Amino acid sequence: MYPGSKEIIIIEMITGIEPEIKEPEGLLVANNRVRAKDIKKQRWAGIIAAVLALAMIVSLVGAYLAQRGGSSDETAPEQQADLQPDDYVDHYQGEIERLEQYLEEHEPTEAVLLELSENYRSLVFIQEVFFDDEAKLQSYRENLISVYDQLIEMSPDKALYRMELAYLLFDKGDEDKVDQEIETIGQMLHKDADARTHLALIELLSSMEREQLLEEEIAWLQSYLEDEIFAGRADNEDQFYYAVLKGEYLGQKSEAEAILQDIIDEESEDSSLYAEAVNYLDYLNGSSGAEDTATD
Incomplete structure (x- = not known):
């Protein structure tokens, strides 16, 4: 998995060195002390759903803290120094125990379940990078799947939760259930468009090599975004997703770069x-073999 900002913080705090992220091969940290194992290449669009999930957690954490009637005094690993991978495991396991105890005593809420999912996700990442215990890794993944099952039961109309579940089932190798979720997600997105989640669906279809369905979903999202732009309803966020679609799946790198530059010129630096937009433009400029292939 191409690491996000939280994973970079974890690695940097454990090793004392900021990892150099290289898309094709994974990452190498701490002068070869720690090498990420079996981290598959994942293109930019594939991490969009995770970014949105993190944003939802931030938006809901206030409600959760209000329910708890206070906040924990425990310092998170990212705020400490000289910690080892086992310390991070202990921290996240402690957070999981606290949250599961809370769920035993209270009705479940989205905020609590989302925080629980992030702690399990952190354990999955740490296990993949620093340890070699397949049984524990599968246990964390199964628990994470269970959390998303609960989120879907609570909010069945949220395509993002189903998208996260589909990725987890894909990692597990349960393609029959993945196919069921993909069908449901596609129907939901065609009825209530969400370009960010749709890009994550497209990336999953690409990873699964479902070429016919992949082409259909790319064409649908392209048509939707172009209609929104032509009608004057598209904002810069829609334009950003359009740039990702062009840069990743339509072979139109130069057009994607032009859109991104327009966004950068119009948006506040804050x-x-x-x-x-800056990060993706840098990614396009630094990516190899990303020449335009479109003929129109």
């Missing part, structure tokens, strides 16, 4: 969209 906005998250500005940062996303």
